[in-house]
Amino acid sequence: MDIQIQHKKGLRKKHIPYIVGGTLVITLVIWLIMSNGKGTMRVDSGEISIVNVQKGQFDDYVRLDGKVLPISIVRLTPEEGGIVKEKVLEEGTQVKKGDVIVRLSNSSLELSILEAQNSLVEKQSIVRNQALTVEQNILRDKLSLKDADIKMRRAQRSFKQQEKLYSENLTSKENYDQAKEEYELAVENKKLIEFQLMQDSIYQVNDLRKMKNDLAVIDMSMELHRKRKENLEIKSPIDGELGSLNVELGQSIGSGSSIGQINDLSDYKVEAMIDEHYIDKVEKGLEATFERNGKTYYLRVRKVYPEVVGGKFRTELTLVGERPENMRSGQTYYINLMMGQSDNAIMIPRGVFFQKTGGKWIFVLDKSGKKAYKREIKISRQNPKSYEITEGLEAGEKVIISNYEAFGDNEILELD
Secondary structure, eight states: OOOOOOOOOSOOGGGHHHHHHHHHHHHHHHHHHHHTTOOEEEEOGGGSOEEEOEEEEEOOEEEEEEEEEEEEEEEEOOSSOEEEEEEOSOTTOEEOTTOEEEEEEOHHHHHHHHHHHHHHHHHHHHHHHHHHHHHHHHHHHHHHHHHHHHHHHHHHHHHHHHHHHHHTTOSOHHHHHHHHHHHHHHHHHHHHHHHHHHHHHHHHHHHHHHHHHHHHHHHHHHHHHHHHHHTTEEEOSSSEEEEEEOOOTTOEEOTTOOOEEEEEEEEEEEEEEEEGGGTTTOOTTOEEEEEETTEEEEEEEEEEEEEEETTEEEEEEEEESOOOTTOOTTOEEEEEEEOSOOEEEEEEEOOTHHHHHTTSEEEEEOTTSSEEEEEEOEEEEEOSSEEEEEESOOTTOEEEOSOOGGGTTOOEEEEO
């Protein structure tokens, strides 16, 4: 007779793996529910930078590298071309206005000037002789008028004498009439001479004025020709420093070509390149500062160039007030260019986190300091030290500003 075997009820070994697996699944589900589906990552707090969110004065400025340059540069441009005969001065020499820097030779120009001057001298001689003739004619006419006046006066005296004698029956009627006719003739002769001289003088004065103008033009032309010859000596137009001189002995230099420059060292300016991001904010008159040997100096934007090259545009700034000692062209100053007014603001220090987030979010620590959560923020302005936060953070909170690359897409950080 077979004996029926009864199976024992209860937990057996083969059930354990199923129980463990189920427990893990349940635990995972609970963790997902608790974390709302957000990734969590453990981070060593010693390897990240944690800073406090602060409220204080935010200075709206941008940091620039400024290069010191002469206040102005004058180009050396010869008015006459020629061959370099002599380099009188070398680069770096201090010069005064009028100092000869380069001498040129131009035989064809000198011959042309000589011919022109000879022609002008001949014309000048002709005009002078014509003017002399006119002046002599004027003098002759004056003498003629004087002679006519004297003859009229003599005839007048003779007539009056004859008139008196005739009234006393002491002379004949013929003598009286003759004296009268001679007097009347002298008066008419003087009138004719006066009329003729008046007509002649109009033409003579005009001719003389024209001749004098011609002489003035000739003198001016001769002066211009002399200056053309003098222009073969290239001179410094200002006091300053001979900054560059690109000529060699025997070199042919064309008229109007640039051969060098004179640096005006009466003052200096600072040139800086600025990121095109600020092109709408930078304008003439903005103030800037820089420090030199522990002292602060002030600048003002003098000129803004609109051309953008390589993502940057050029500006010129001039010094306001005191200048640093031993200021030299070519020096570099680190400038703080003020872009706006300083205001109280919520701010955090600049950090590498910005490269990952673009300033749109940041990890913020909770009150325990053990966890950090991703939070959206809004950055308004920035300067070389800080970001101005207008939304998302409050003073006293702590944030992580170090590199976020290792955090991946996790939104919660557990700090060890």
